[in-house]
Amino acid sequence: MKITAAVARQAHQDFSIEQVELDEPKDHEVLVRIEGVGLCHTDLVARDRLIPIPLPAVLGHEGAGVVEKIGKAVTKVAVGDHVLMSFNSCGECPRCKEHLPPYCTQFPQLNYVGARPDGSSTLKQNDQAVSGYFFGQSSFASHALANERNIVKVAQDLPIEILGPLGCGLQTGAGGVMRSLACPQGSTIAIFGGGPVGLAAVMGAVIQQCATIILVEPMASRRELALELGAHHVIDPAQGNITEHIRNILPQGVDFAFESSGRGEVVEAALASLGSHGLLGLVGVPPSVETTLNVNLVSLITFGHRIHGIIEGDSDLDTFLPELIQHYQAGKFPFDKLIKKYALSEINQAIQDQAQGRCIKAVLIPEHAHH
Incomplete structure (x- = not known):
């Protein structure tokens, strides 16, 4: 499907807003319509090649939104569920078995390579592959593909557009x-x-x-x-x-x-x-x-x-993220005080504002989500 995304084309250069083609969800994948995505230092580290994901790339790894489609093997969520996305992990290695997925032995391959583990690309533009699947999501976009392992279902009465940063910076x-x-x-x-x-x-x-x-x-x-x-x-x-x-x-x-x-x-x-x-x-x-x-x-x-x-605050997503949300609901984790919202198209301004301390945590809202 055609989506709008912020594309990183060169190290230390601005992101550009472009149309790209997103693949259909595979068996364990979930298509999420992004309602908001946090801007994290790690995204810039990847754009600037300290994390060697090939450019051009769609980055973004603090996404939250609504499930629009699910792969045929997905059991964790259904279409219409509100979800927040986090890092990807294999679920099979000794660390994952110890409920320590941030230390997954496959972490780099599952989060930084720019394609699925089987090498297939999730994003294309004019038949050229664009790096995607960043942290198993690439959510600087109107839509993203994630895996059921790296998403957590959240209650629909929560402000979904600001929950994304829980999936990385805040849980860390x-x-x-x-x-x-x-x-x-x-x-x-x-x-x-x-x-x-x-x-x-x-x-x-x-x-x-x-x-x-x-x-x-x-x-x-x-x-x-x-x-x-x-x-x-x-x-x-x-x-x-x-x-x-x-x-x-x-x-x-x-x-x-x-x-x-x-x-x-x-x-x-x-x-x-x-x-x-x-x-x-x-x-x-x-x-x-x-x-x-x-x-x-x-x-x-x-x-x-x-x-x-x-790494990632030792978070095992399915128990720790709901715990943080409970603290937020009880007024004990008022992370909303850190957040300032920008349109996704204002990503370069948001990066500048964050660097200069004009905002602490920028959250980017794709155009379709402006209510």
């Missing part, structure tokens, strides 16, 4: 604190970076009832929002040594640190702020593939520090 931040680090009640945490992931981590820390929640973030507006969301302290990294600031608040250091910027020097400051047996969770995408870390082995071994690379 909240799940990072609630599941990967599993911060116990009364523990202390420093969160580095106050974008959507860092602010979702703040909300997750509030849900976990952490006793001290510190956010390190350069933008004043984001520090203010963090306090509103329940952070106890905010630190502007421009105001001197971050680690000293944290140790002024907690002389013993923090039990947990959560790093969402991906910058080496910030990761090192996070490590230095840990207390004894402290655990550092890393979710930030580094600026380049060559980014390395200077770790002082003596302090690591002396204090028993631990470092945990986190």
